[in-house]
Amino acid sequence: MISEARKYQAFYTKSTPIVDYMVSKLSLQARDKIFEPCGGDGVFVETILSENEYAHIDICELNTRSVEILSEKFSDCLNVTIRECDTLLDTELKFNSCFGGIYDKIIANPPYGAWQDYDKRVVLKKMYPELYAKESYGLFLYRCIELLKEDGILSFIIPDTFLNLHMHKALRNHILNKTQIVELALFPSSFFPGVKFGYANLSIITLRKKSDYKECLKNTFVVINGFDNVEQLNNIDDENLKKYSFKQEDVFKNPEHAFLIAENSKILKLISQSKLKVGDISDCVTGFYSGDDKRFLQVISNELKNGKNYALANIESINTDYKYNSEILSGIDGQQHFLPIVKGGNTKYLKPESWFMNWSKEAVQYYKTDKKARFQNPRYYFKFGIGVPMISSSSITASLIENKLFDQSIVGIFPKDEGLTYYLLAFFNSPTCNKLIRTINPSANNPANYIKKIPFIIPENSVLELVTKKTKNIVDEVRTTGSYNEQIELELFQLIAGTYGI
Ligand SMILES: C[S@@+](CC[C@H](N)C(=O)[O-])C[C@H]1O[C@@H](n2cnc3c(N)ncnc32)[C@H](O)[C@@H]1O
Missing domain, CATH: 3.40.50.150 (Vaccinia Virus protein VP39)
Structure with missing residues (x-):
């Protein structure tokens, strides 16, 4: 009622x-x-x-x-x-x-x-x-x-x-x-x-x-x-x-x-007049849902945000060779059938491996047939790209999807030219991108259809190389220390702001 x-x-x-x-x-x-x-x-x-x-x-x-x-x-x-x-x-x-x-x-x-x-x-x-x-x-x-x-x-x-x-x-x-x-x-x-x-x-x-x-x-x-x-x-x-x-x-x-x-008429001009959009230079797709995460998803620690209600992952059951498995979309035989999945949450550049999805043959069969499950856009699973959470807390954020599964709270962005990946990673974390997406859609949501509409300006080669190098450094730093040098990030943002003029 x-x-x-x-x-x-x-x-x-x-x-x-x-x-x-x-x-x-x-x-x-x-x-x-x-x-x-x-x-x-x-x-x-x-x-x-x-x-x-x-x-x-x-x-x-x-x-x-x-x-x-x-x-x-x-x-x-x-x-x-x-x-x-x-x-x-x-x-x-x-x-x-x-x-x-x-x-x-x-x-x-x-x-x-x-x-x-x-x-x-x-x-x-x-x-x-x-x-x-x-x-x-x-x-x-x-x-x-x-x-x-x-x-x-x-x-x-x-x-x-x-x-x-x-x-x-x-x-x-x-x-x-x-x-x-x-x-x-x-x-x-x-x-x-x-x-x-x-x-x-x-x-x-x-x-x-x-x-x-x-x-x-x-x-x-x-x-x-x-x-x-x-x-x-x-x-x-x-x-x-x-x-x-x-x-x-x-x-x-x-x-x-x-x-x-928008306050700035340049932002409006970029959105209404730019010839290239993010959707032209990359594929933007929504990720996977098991249909029953409580049953299929495991967490590395119950201390993690929202981690309380999930079973703890067993290191022995995590598969690390899956990238070389050409049949991966049919599932995995054997005990090691849990694979890392990137979930929502506003962490920039690189998320720690915390969540693992059951990818056994039986489980994958379930995902493909269950009414609630979303086995959508599978050709992008386990590819190298960028994940942008569908909901941002304040500003839009992005982190790498390093050949992992990504869930439906994330939009996966897969550049047609892989050489743009690190540049785009910096771009999606930048205030420039935030101004653009919040003008296209003022709510805190970033569904694929809006991300596709963000104007894209091809940077000069020197800028592309510099941004790529600095962004890779940030990712390496996050991987080893868990944090990064914010001064370098500011330099990145300035380079991107220079390219867009906002
Ligand atoms: C959001 S309230 C607003 C009431 C009032 N105008 C105010 O501002 O306090 C909406 C009102 O519309 C009425 N309502 C809902 N659907 C309606 C419809 N199809 N035709 C006429 N009234 C409707 C509801 O019963 C409710 O009293």
Whole structure:
């Protein structure tokens, strides 16, 4: 059974600065017809009524219990209409969307990733064929843009994932061509009281409906970030906030219409204009999963992070000759059938050999057939390459995969020209690379599809040789002492920054 809160995603906006900022963005006028598409307990409606007690407001809400609360709360307000309905499926709203919209202002904190039963998902997919139907907030935003009159304004608080994720390309296209963005505020989800979202960041997007796409693309909008606290939302002129202006046409021209937001215009130029990307010079692939690590994975010491729940590796069962075994993808006969595997964790340059996977013939057969197991991209197993953890703690990191297995929490990067391996190893650990990937995808995730999009600039030969030599020295030092000279690393970073100009 899923909880009521999860089913309806009933996380109410209990933050006065957020509500006040959003209401102020609507520039309310006395005669506005206003819509709240997911009423909850009516926090936006109350604030609007406190400014204009005669405001004409329509509320929709799916949850019967919330509708009862709303009806009671606003029983004296004849100008407030409450309907129990599904905003995404309702025929009246659909009708009004098709005829150019009827609202002057819309305000919402829609459900994010709301649970939808299978039948509803099928209907939604039909109604919104281009959109990512699994993520409810995008559907609400789309529906509400359609419900706005020409020049009507909308303010939504939603996760920032629509700015970059591949799945939201159609939504970005719609926003950029059907609306003029007024302002986009980006801040940590911790500003939203009471709920810990799985999402890294939240955004408040305010936009104005415009039917002429040329007018939309000509529009320039402001992005605000760098918030230290939620109160700054009510003081947007605060000098400590960072503000950037973008023309919609430039965003539209970005790969997949992604909103690339960076302080430095050089970073944006590199991403949108560089001819070569990491995906052109290397193969970037996700690694292996046994399907049941508790059963097949062993650890060198239980003291290791997350090592408590795994069986201890027995030195006698570890195979060291596997690199010369041409049949390795079918598994190993005999007692020595455990092989080293590189797992996630943000260790730079070289990870100690700590984890070992059962690679017996029977185990490999299991990996190839089990539903949960991922025997994916096997032609890259046991090859020499680079591993970048899918999740970074702060900055992106990379370490060598020295002919080992690598698990699915890692993206394996295998340069087509092996001569680039150590250069790329330094690059993926550098602040230059971090700036690029965090602009391509601001969350702390580095899936293969984003890594492939990082611009690659072929270094001059002298730089390539020097970086390769110094990086090899660092790797050797880590292998023998467990640490490395950070001064040398700084020199590497400077050489890479010199090549990229950032
Ligand atoms: C995130 S809460 C926000 C409530 C309120 N607007 C606020 O900010 O406090 C989302 C609300 O939308 C309602 N809801 C979820 N799916 C809906 C749908 N398809 N149509 C209408 N309301 C829906 C939930 O019951 C919940 O009250």
